[in-house]
Amino acid sequence: MYKFRNLLAAIGLTIAGTPLWAADLVMVEQAGCEWCARWNKEIGDIYPLSAEGRFAPLKRVDLRAIPADLELSRRVVFTPTFIVVEDGREIGRIEGYPGEHFFWPVLEKLLIEQTSFQPPVPGSS
Template sequence: MVEQPGCEWCAVWNKEIGEIYPLSAEGRFAPLKRVDLRAIPEDLDLNRKVIFTPTFLIVEDGREVGRIEGYPGEHFFWPVLEKLLIEKTDYRPPGPGSI
């Protein structure tokens, strides 16, 4: 998660998703690492420059494979994240009744 001080939508994400993200199947598969917009590691191979916060990068082996720019709400975030993980990684959502 690329964020910056004073980011209103980062704060909303933190309030709505932040605590439950690591408990989700997606969060266990793709653990969250927070990075300041002005301190993105130079060795991270990005598809393009990050301009907006929050931006959620899906990274494998130091290379960006997908991203979500912005946070318009939890009803948008979860399905888009799941779709990106399925399309861009080997993530498979747990079946019904799975924990």
């Protein structure tokens, strides 16, 4: 159900000069992480096509190479950890990945509560 619900989402505008960490979903991962691999298999290909993916494009970061300019509220311990960032600052996170039926609604709720994200209305084009 969640896999294809956002394929017709509105296309976001790209503005020249937008900061590196404008509104992104940062996936903190590491080699050998089986839950990262599961996310990649179940969500990875469709995420950029979703309304959430258009609003908060995915940026991948290795657990041992988190950029210094990314302002985190606390240390990342688990992989995968999904961090919603705006203007270089963490505004929310999801730790772990127990499956796509958990991921989509939790991410949507996080984006609605912490950003200007508005999910598409079902049946509208």
